[in-house]
Amino acid sequence: MYSFRTSGFNGYAVQYSPFFDSRLACAASANFGLVGNGRLYILGLSASGIVAEKWFDTQDGLFDCAWSENHENQIAVATGDGSVKLFDISLSDYPIQSWREHTREVFSVNWNLVDKTTFCTSSWDGLVKIWSPVRPTSLSTLRPHASQLSCTYSASYSPHNATMLASCSSDSFLRLWDPRTGEFPTSSVYAHNGAEVLSLDWNKYRPEVLATSSVDRTIKIWDLRFLGRAGGTTTGSPVNELIGHDYAVRKIAWSPHAPELLLSASYDMSARVWEDSSALKQPMQLSNMRQRGPNTGLRAVWDKHTEFVVGCDWSLWGAEGWVCTVGWDEMVWVWDVRSAKLQG
Template identity: 45%
Template sequence: MHPNTPAVLHTPGFSQSNVAWSPFHTTRIAVASSANYGIIGNGRLYVASTLSSPSGTPGVKLDKFYETQDGLYDVAWSEVHENQLVTASADGSIKLWDVMLNTLPIRAWHEHTREVYDVDWSNVKKDQFVSCCMDGSVKLWTPEHPRSLMTLQAHHACVYQALFSPHQPDVIATCSGDGTIRFFDLRTPTFAPTSNAFTSPLSGAVLTVPAATSEELALDWNKYRPLVLASAGLDKTVKIWDCRMLQPGGPANAVGGRCENRILGHEYAIRKVQWSPHRPGPARKRLLRYDLWTTNPAPGKSQQIRIHDAHTEFVVGCAWSLYEEGVLATCSWDSKLNIFRV
């Protein structure tokens, strides 16, 4: 893939919300999108394939798309079935799709009462995925079960992302509009001892990190350093957290986590942050453009590698290829999916 010429997939009339590479097929990619920026109107799930030519010119081909009655905010591929994926919708539903079929989803769940912002499939317990909602709840699912396996009332504010740890199969991390990151052990769901179980019950977190005084919109686990993650949000800052004090099954409601690095430089809120799956150092975040950073130069220091003005509106999703190092997909409100080598 040529380093300076991105492959582009246009989705006219549908602003893109997030993008995901298949864990089974090196060229397959899915995009969640919404009409009218997800405020009102329907949604579309796009499935596409990257192309290569003898000349090295990149390309991307739309394979199919699926219509939904409300906007789609996120998409995640199954870790056990190569043709299946789940989507998160503005109407509170979660849908399971099979890309070998051309019409309706093969299953739909409707337990959430408000917008579902994120879905994440565990790559350790591969038969499970989680979803998080504007009402502060997080739910655990398996495709074979007609209802959720567990519900956590994780925050009193909107939960923007909930992610399985790549190291601890029963630990998830969440980030929220209340400015905190919380860690939950799914083996020991309890109510927080300081919450009122009748009027405002909260599930007991094994660790709470006061990350910001404003909304935290995104987080990602480091794949090489257990209990290290990055977060970002409205304060236009990416923070690297060392949370090795987390001991699953330990005292509930512990507060802590050391911020070992702050990365500045953005002019707007940061909607997405992602570590490289191929190297322990680089982290990625962006908005309007994407910036590539490395955390390697020295403790507490970060070095900007390059800036790409890849889009004309907010960049809200990015995903590194799981198979090709340096290949990145970014999606935006400008209805363009860009795939290029950095």
């Protein structure tokens, strides 16, 4: 395992570079993101540990970051002043592009893995916006219906479809979007029974499957094939539910190496590795699982953090199992899931 301290800045997000096996980025904020500056760290993994190769300071806190899938040196960040900034780590200390269309804090940024030329953001203003690095304004704005406007904590492109997005919000809804059909969601699922939904991620191997996490301490696995329609809302039950965190689950990430493994970060100061048993089932068996109830699936716990763990990511490189986590304790940890405490 390796560690790095973001002294004076509390971590919010961490991501491995899709181009270099020894590089990752960390978005952090002073004073837990309540007030003060932000800092984007570019970190390098070396034989002697993690070193800061470069950093960029911003006038407001940073809540998320996403490496470009099209340019090895570019990275987008989500800021607390409502702006979205694009940095080139080979250039000066200033962003090469800055957009300010959101009216509240930008809380997530996610790059399109399929067409690679666009990325999306979500904000506390309730909106999801789609951007191109070479355009001065957003390409489109996606919005819930006026009566449903609420804080949108996360939005993410499907890794299997260039135009499909999903978002999750404080009103407990998981929403699916296709900008080709207009600015409103194609379907909405009341996902966590009134609890705020903080994070989501698409499964990298199963196009119909995504996961959501919530302040209700659960992670739910959804299979889009089992969702139906009732009035204006999509109905359906999760095919699995992962239970074990003691507090809100702030971030989740599916493994790029195995369809059944998922990583989570929580306010209970732990990161956990789960095995989703629904990944191994056929459609008929999935229906039976929903009737039998949740399967915890907990495989390992990482407890080195001493404050809220709010960001996590899997390495695309090397041995299958290296991950990174970041928390409000000003620590970035890089560790092997096989070295964490085994459960069961």
